[in-house]
Amino acid sequence: MDSLVESIKMAIAALTANKMRAVLTTLGVVIGITIVLAMGWALSGLDAALEDTLAIFGDDILYVDKFDWTGRRWMEARNRKNITYDQFLKVEERLQSPQYVIPTARRTSLDVRHENLQLTSTTIMGVSSDYNAMLGGSMAEGRFFNDMEDNSGAGVAVLGNATAENLFPSADPIGKRIRVNGIPFTVIGVMPKRGTLGADMVDNQILMPLKKFFSLYGASSRIVINVKAGGTDRLDEVRYETIGVMRQVRSLAPGQEDDFAINTQQAFRDQTAQLRFIVYGVGLMLTGLSFLVGSIGIMNIMFVSVTERTKEIGIRKALGATRSSILLQFLVEAVVLCLLGSLIALVITSIGAYAVSSWLERSYELDFLSPFIPPSQILLAILVSAFVGVLAGIIPAYRGARLDPVEALRSE
């Protein structure tokens, strides 16, 4: 222990004796670690944004549709028969295990007006009255439509958060009349904000009773059945039951392929996993090169340091220093350089991360980047830089430790 403290003291003395050199070596390490940390920070921000986007789907909801949402066999799925409302009714009746079974139908790019404000490309969703309960039941304002309104096909509408903001920039939307492609609706509620950077379409929609949707666009619209399992642990069970029931309802013979797809959050996650892996790999590898360069700089300067101090090593050895204490002396010097570099880099990236994320939030309302470097990354950066210090220091240190004291003392 004593020898470690002694070594650290000696390392600091050696570094301050040659300030310019120490500063430059540290600077190389700082550059390397800063860019790796910044990259890791940006990647984890993007990752969080992706996770948020995936969370919109809900981790225990199955979406039964004729299309596979990841786009697999799209050409073939296009020609499958729509899932109809009648089929939904049969599925709802036969499914035992799920918490909710909800039919949804949608139409895109409709034109919505309130007074002289007009929104194009709004999506209309026809859903049953349980829809909001399935999503957790919260409302930003007003209320969701009830069973009665659903069954009677009342002309009421619940606005997505962005739709409400765009259509009613200053006024309270509740109770106001809007027109969807000319058809009048009364606004009774506003959904909470759900979308993220990657996916804000859920906030740009208008929800209406499914019966009303049918009366406007026909009862043969393509239905997507939302099946909420009520817990991720029950997802598989519910999935198998749903597939079985769907096959019965769609009258598929044994051996025939499914003519529908069960879409889940997991499918998207799996699909993005490879891309994520590549982005992470390429990003960290390329930035890691700078770190490598920084540590080569340390190694180089440690060699110089050992050469210059050959006489000192000889004297220490002559006075009884062992090989291991010489080794420790130079190793500690390298590790101190690396740790110092990583500390400075941490300060720089922390300030940078805070500045960039708050600037993005202020100027563009983008809040996916965290203003802080995640602690796990900080820990990792420190550990890795200590490790790299050891690696970059060990060969020069070993060289110093092996010097023959007689030869070393004689060196000029």
Place this chain on the structure above:
Amino acid sequence: MQLTESVRMAVRSIGANKLRAGLTLLSIAIGVFAIVGVAAAVGALEAKVDDQLSAFGRNSFILQKDPATHFGDNSRYRNRKDITLRQALEFKRRMTSAQSISLTNVTMGAVVKYAGVSTDPNINVYGTDEGFLLNADFSIDQGRGLDPRDVQMRSNVAVIGAEVKTMLFPHESAVGKILTVNGQPYTVIGVFNAKGAIFGQSQDALVVVPITSAAERFFDEWGTSISINVRAWSVEALDETVGQAVGILRAIRGVEIGAENDFEVITNESISETFGDFTKYIAWFGLFCGSVALLAAGVGIMNIMLVSVKERTREIGVRKAVGATSNDILTQFMIEAVTLCQLGALIGIGIGLLGGLGMGALIKVTPPIPWTWVGVSIASCTFVGLVFGIYPAWRASRLDPIEALRYE
């Protein structure tokens, strides 16, 4: 004369301290590798796409319902009507200024059977005509390809891909045999040469039949939209031919004047532009990372040059004493720094190009040498050498010869 002398001295002093020089070179090479390696890898990807595109032909374009790639909002083309066989045939009749016109409709995931053996449901069935061979860059291994008569007569004949051949006819000739495609009998008239896989996807799991036959047998069941592949007489005539083709197809589909096209025109350029936009970002990212690494390497060079100046104080003193000017000393150390950097750049370029070649070998393409990026890295290395070499060189040039000579 003086310059060659300086360069020779620089090389000698680099050689005198091999370990130190080696590590410095390595750090520069790493930065350059990031720039050139990424650019070469991107070049390989682009070459691959280009390869695929030139098979399609520089003077060809496609008219079809859906765009080649689509993201997000698809409302613009979701409700478009299919391009029907009738429209496509009418187009072929009216469009007289093209070199060739070929119609294609693809049905994915078909099952092909012969003598009790059936394939997985992953065979693509192309309903097409005699133009397919040229447009899709296939060649015939055995038998023959489709000819105009097959299309006219709605013959139930098929040309099969190499993978289908090996699966169903491992030990016999396929030509003349009758197989079924999703239950419909077809006589095999030819077998394609194998093209191999691209990005893990086999290109040989296909069956090609006359489009008229496909229309009769499959179109009720599956998608019916037809892609029209038009080949202009020359690259120069491409724009004009596109204009005519769009006019004719608009007339056939009854698009009103002033309304948008209700179909897509896909040219070579539109595809490679989309891809080029994407790869450009990767190359820029490589440049950014490489530059940061070079910056770190530059700091390292400055450090090691300072050490070098200090160690050679006596030498500098001697040179000054026998008449070297401050300028001579400055040049000497500047040239040493720049030479180090450029040597490092050469090594980095070598490794980077090798990386690109490896990437190219992986996707079976010869990548072009990214000369621009090679130039960029040599220039930036020279720049790094100058910027980080100047301070140590200046310090060396300013040494007082008397003090320097006395230095131990």
